[in-house]
Amino acid sequence: MAANYWASTQRRHWQFSRESLNEVRQQLEDEEKTIVQQYPLPDRRLLSILFNQLLVKLGKRLNVKQQALATAQIYVRRFYSRVEIRRTNPYLVLATAFYLACKMEECPQHIRSVVAEARNAWPEYIASDVSKLGECEFYLISEMNSQLIVHHPYRTLHEIQDKLKMAQEDISLAWSIINDHYLTDLPLLVAPHVIAVTAIFLAVTLKPTQTGLQAAASTVAGLSSATSGANDSIGTVSGVPNTQQKKVQYLVSWLAEGEIDIKAVVECSQEIISLYDVWEQYNEKTCKEQIARFVKARGLDK
């Protein structure tokens, strides 16, 4: 982990406890009781899946790297911890977060191309006038207090993959698990290096069969009991194939050496596993309809 994470605005201002995050959101909803009741929305994670897909689409069209999409997702999540979603046009917010993230991640896109692509993808929601997006950029930056530098787990993964002698396929799997964690609240709850370790841990345990979820879940349980430092409890975990046990043990001892909070890793793993559970309920059409209802009814697309 880069030394500067500890002094970063990310750690100081955008890392919540689960309780405080719930509180913040509850307060937002309480301020907007009527519309919250009037326009029910799906699970936040399902919405995040949609948002991610929309961003990926923009990213592909404009050939933008994953890290910028990750930053955009963080911006969206931060923004919606400050502003009730039903007061906004999420499509505009996404396009704007994308535009801003590209500048911060050093792959700037012209505002006209972003608007053109967004309009191409979601014609009903994006005006041709670039000033709407420009205005939304002010809104985003202002709500985020200009705190735009984001630390991502990718870097930690990159730093430790060699130390752990990870196989290429494990690295790619860990990479995609990191991609997935942006669909949860984890980026607002834990430090990026904890996410990286979680992703590595899950990649190593999930990989061989890919039937994985159950196996991983029980490994999590095993890891949980290993937090006291007894490495061998991992060896007794059921559901983890023998070949993987060594890697897991190695990882656990590596974790114990560093000052990484194993409990946090366990919680993150659980969060990601339950994301994969929720994912099965995902229905793009329903999500879009629920958004369309409040955007159209409230004229937020104008």
Place this chain on the structure above:
Amino acid sequence: MNGTNPPSSAATARALEDKQSLKRSVQAAFDETQDARKLPLNNGYTSKVRVLDRYEVVGFISSGTYGKVYKAVGVKGQSGEFAIKKFKPDKEGETIQYTGISQSAVREMALCSELSHPNMIHLVEIILEDKCIYMVFEYAEHDLLQIIQHHSQPTRHPIAASAIKSILFQLLNGLLYLHTNWVLHRDLKPANIMVTSKGEVRIGDLGLARLFYKPLHSLFNGDKVVVTIWYRAPELLLGSRHYTPAVDLWAVGCIFAELLSLRPIFKGEEAKMDSKKTVPFQKNQMQKIVEILGMPTKEKWPGLTHQPEYTQLQSMSSAVREAGQGKTGLEAWYWNTLKSTGYQDSPPSASPGPQGLDLLAKLLEYDPTKRLTAEQALQHPYFTANGERVTANCFEGMTTQYPTRRVSRDDNDIRTGSLPGTKRGGLPDDSLTGRATKRMKD
């Protein structure tokens, strides 16, 4: 621009116009409902904080491509004085529009919000209001450009060696902080290095700064111009794509030299970008460096032959002597400079001595991989020898009183504002200086 930002009368006129529009906008803002932030997006973004609710502008400091810098005081009981850097949006036709914030403004906002160090200019807050961005900084009474100019007039008289040592130490200390946090400044020059009335050095203007831990390839693309040409490192002049923190250390070397001689050490003429928008080889600038340091050699700088513009360099080689016979060019330059600026062998105008030369030579090292890092520079005997301590206040023990920053006051504004012609975009030369500045920055 050439490193100076003199407030011209035309600029003052613009400042006035600006302030009037500022007042108008405040008026307009007051007319809106108290509950503006509750309105949905489509009704527009409205700032929760208004600049003029919190600050009173007392004068105009400087004008650049991005907008203007004002001096202000707090009206909500904030102590001290402030400098407000205002970024203006582009105009499309007659009306001001949101056109997207420039990447350099976004970087500056993000970096200033992220960083904090006693040798960095302190950001107080950022206000986004009425399509404009206001970055509010602590006010710094002086900057190195102004200090150097003060010592050039009416006759040249040296800046006290103890002051230079303190300035350099603080500058390097701030730079070490930036580099430890993976930030390259990329535009270090006297005008961007502020000094408070208490003699504390504050690095400012992060408009070109950027993070460098991002994948290497992104370190070059996008930005064509980096660092005002006089302070530009040789590897950049030679077209290097891998620029590193060493570019900032070169600039520190140039600034050190300028503090001693009161003139830019390598005052080249910039070759302008041609119509094809290819970046020209800055031959004249390279020439100025070679005149003092001698020709770089591949023996001393093994990476030299890999520099994209190496052939260009070879083409100028015949004109100049090689470095390395007897006193090097820099050594001669150093002692001549000390003499002509008026340093003596003993206090009160004692010279920075041989240690100063050694440090300077190691900062103005051609090979970026051998150039001192900020950390190494801070360990140099120039700072540490004889158990001397470097003063935290660069003015300590000095009798010189530096003039305060030139700020055009309201009454000046009113006077200039009433001149004929100012209402229509300022005086004739206004457009000229405006454009010249723009070219330098773009």
